[in-house]
Amino acid sequence: MRFHTRKWVKPEDLNPNQSLFGGRLLQWIDEEAALYAIIQLENTHIVTKFISEINFISSPKQGDIIEIGIVATKFGTTSxxxxxEVRxxxxxxQILTIDxxxxxxxxxxxxxxxxxKTAITFVADRLLR
Structure with missing residues (x-):
């Protein structure tokens, strides 16, 4: 799994317990995953259809730097x-996993x-075509 996106947990990202608000983290994940899907499918017209169980493992605090890892696991006909994984x-x-x-x-x-599409491709490889 490659970890590309990093986020710095700032005061505006905190919940009343002074840890990262789960909704903020899910917002970051959905955006990063959507960008990943757009790049892989080479189409800006995509939508989130389903997110499985979300497993919160630990709570980042203000000042922590987290990174979001995404990997493609299955290419369907239209999906x-x-x-x-967030760490x-x-x-x-480990902070969170979504299968x-x-x-x-x-x-x-x-x-x-x-x-x-049937497999992960990289933009650098596509540019060589």
Whole structure:
């Protein structure tokens, strides 16, 4: 799993317990996963269809730097399934895991459409085509 996105936990990200608000973390994850799906499917018209059980393992505090890891686990006809892990950048303590985030590829009319992808590709490789 590659960890690309890093976030710094700031005062505005905290809940009343002075730890990272879970909703803020889920917002960051959904955005990062959507960007990952857009890049993999080469289409800006995608939607989040499903997020499986969310396992909160530890609570980041103000000042922590966290990183979000995403990996594609399944390419469906119109969908892409991802797995996510969030960890503390400094000590690699696990913060959260999500086994399945499913995104659906849409056409310009907003209808599910086949994407034709079967494996992870990298932008650098696509540019060589």
């Amino acid at each position: 892409l399934t991802l797995r996510c 503390n950048k400094m000590d690699h303590q 399945r985030l499913v995104f659906v590829n849409l056409n310009k009319e907003g209808m599910p459409t086949p994407h034709g």
